Amino acid sequence: MNEISFFRPEFFWALSFIGIIILLHFLRRPKTVRLDFSSLRFFHNDAVRSNRTRKIRKILQLLTRILIVALLISLFAAPYKNNDPSGNLHNPQCNVYCWVDPTMSMEYLQNQTSLGQKAHDLLDSLSRYLPASSRLFLYDYNDKKFDLKGNESEQFKGSYKPLDMDNLFETVLSDIDFSSEQSLLLLFSDFQEPVTDKTDSLLKILPGQLTVICVPLTPQHPWNYSMKDVILANEESVQGTVCANGRDLVKGRLFCETGNMRTETALIDIKNNGCVNTRLRISGKGNLQGGKVVLDIDDPLQFDNISFFAPQREQNHRVLIVGNRQKNSVIASALNVSDKRWNPVILKDGLDVTYTDLDSADIIIVNNVSGISKQMDAFMAAYSGKEKTLICALDNSDTTVQASESGSFTLLNKVLKDVSSGKSVSLQTPLTLVLPDTISDLWKGFPRMRLEEVAVYGYYDRIPGETLLHLGNGSGFMSQINDQFSRNWIILATPIGITEKNNLCETGFFVPFVDRVCRYGIAMSSRSDNSILTGVPYRNPFYNSEISASVLDSDNRLINMLQNQSSVIFDQPGIYKIVPEGKKPYYLTVTIDPDESMLSYRLPDTLKNSVNMPPDKLLSALNSRQSGFFWFLPWIILFCLIALEILLWERKRA
Amino acid sequence: MKTASFLKPQHLVPIRNLNLRAKLIVEGMIAGLHKSPFHGFSSEFLEYRHYLPGEAASKIDWRKFAKTDRTMVKLFEDETNLFAHILIDKSASMGFASENRMSKFEYACTLGASCAWILIRQRDAVGVASFDEDISLYLPPKSTNTQLKNIIGSLDNLKPAAPTNFGKALDMMARGVRKRGLCIVISDLFDDPQNIIHGLRHLRFKKQDIIVIWLLDPFEQQIDKSVTYHFHDLETGKTVALDGKTASSFYLNGLNEHRNAVKRACRELQIDLESVSTDEPFQKALLRILKKRSRLF
16 A cells, blocks of 8 residues: 655645635525525425535535645645655655765676766766755765765766775764654665675665665676686796686687786687686796786776786784783794794783784684683674684683683683583593594694694583594594684684693694694685785784885885784785885785676665665656656646536526 | 605505505605596596686686687596406415515505505595405495595405415406406416416406506515525425525526416406516506506507
């Protein structure tokens, strides 16, 4: 059922005129006189019938007049269907807030116009057709606020930054006063699946007073060619993947540039929805500083036709060990001696851990923790990234009852629900360790004889997750599990480091074990060393190490200095040179998020206060404000009522 | 003719004495005339006689004097040879009066008395009858002054009541008439047209010269449209509720049809039909009627 609302309900005060009409009707009603008359011979039945008809006509006339007035007032009150969010487009008191998806996917060219430009053209139309009293705001990505849109047309330029809809919705919630203003939020986007997922979840938290119109600018028959995953195969060649989506790629010209020099050119054919790995020869000089591979062909999305490559480097990983510093110092020592990549290794007491420590670490080891800081507590409760590996060693001296006071249990209880189902086990006769296999990435080539030196006197029974290492009695010693936030956890059934519960740190097993576990943790994390994305913070590898580094672009211009800052953001794709003090420089490739070239689109779910409206519908809704049966109906009724009133109106005879 | 201000009916309402009313009307009317409208109305030449000294010189027939050289006076036959009946409708409908006006019956009585006054003054024999369903009063025609008193006295005692049966009443009247003469019928004619025509035809058959004075209240000619009425029929007692517009529309249509039917019949029967409204001055109404009579004869 259609529910009607009114843009100007204050006009309904005028309904009191109906009272005046009724009052006038009764006041003007002829007075009744009783009359002794000479003869009623001329008043036959027809007169009585006619009199009755006249009475009905009078009542009809009154009703008609009331309806005419009511209808006129309701027309002045500007009705609209409140279950039709587009109705607010014509609301003279409604402010329209617009957001244009700034991502690179909006650079998709359709009929020589990018989707983003199409969105801006729509905005221009919107500003022309909106009621004069409505104000049109456009979201500014840089200032993170809504600016009043002027009359001038704007050119769309895609942003290399990742999509940040959280900020948009925060601004909406903070900038719009829902109690006093009627507002409409227009989202112009191609609604790639990641955008839609985000939109769906955020629409649910918006207040009901805000009407949202999603304007999908999704291409009709999307197609795209892309060049990706280019790496140096060896000193003389690079390899990468060329994909054709939506159309066959015929004679695509592929070439490689290193140091401003174009090297080999190749032609490539790919069937629709296919990918081909290709290899191009490069000169040895290019190997030193990287280059780019270009797919030279016209397609709707151009940004993904270039892929950068740089020489691979040994990258260090920050390890944060949270817990008793003294007892954990052996873990740090083991990491330091095992591989240079574990650098730096930071020891922190559980109560001293800060956000920066947690944020900058690649691996977080929780061992011998007596308590955790509020920051760590909050980090664990909210952080949902997949880039970090968390290794947690349970202290077998804890009991289930005591678990609440134990740092490791408190931590795990927050994220893993079945961790407290086990119990502490103490042994007189120590147990040794048993590898589950020797072929997996974790244990391949691990020296087995060293296991025999290990003696475990106490452990925590029934650790959750997939067991990676067994005790001699078959119980799990180490397991891997994902928590509710999809984070990777490696759980150990007994503390490591200096402890009475085992002799791990005293054996030759300890150093390779710790190194393997950390490598496994890094492998599990989805973070790739070379996948630095534009607009995404890149963790400063020299943070807290008192080493500063210069960041140079491909033309060797200094663009940033990495000092004691935890991260840096690269705004442009390309190859960047990092020059740390006293160390060998290395190169980074910064690319645009490859998800932006995905041709996978989905419309947002429609909620009570949101609707999807394609551009043509939006335009027709704007243009045809005064069309459609709903708009004409009151006027038709009004015309009929006036005609009826004229018919019912009696002319005074002379 | 002098068109001096006439006595309006409403001015006569306070005068309850019909005799006085009639006198005022007739004298006021005759005072404004150069000559009597009734002179020659019914008089015929009889003989000559000698002029007697002291008589008005105007009475001498000068033509005779020129021929014979004798002063002679012309004598006419007495007016008593005209037998006039005044028939007054006393049905209940005649009792209707709007806005404190004189009722139709009062007007009819006054008009009738005035006519009687004029006729008796001319020494014509006048009789009066009043009717509703039947003849309820009948005074045979006489030309004496006593007759006038009797007529006025009788009319004074009448009250409008009972339904109308025009045809029957005039039938009865016609049966009693022996000589040719004049009948003045004063009525609102609220009866079936065929009935009315039937009665008039019978009287006409009896060689009566008929003047029908159709009396209507102004309200009956123009019903106020701005009022809703609960009509109560004075004759039948029926009631009907109608708004002014409907009532006016239907009433006027009906009245016109009725008038046309009566007019047509009167024209055929050579009856003089005169509509008089109760707000019309008596003298004016009388003069209009009598002037029309003088044109006809």
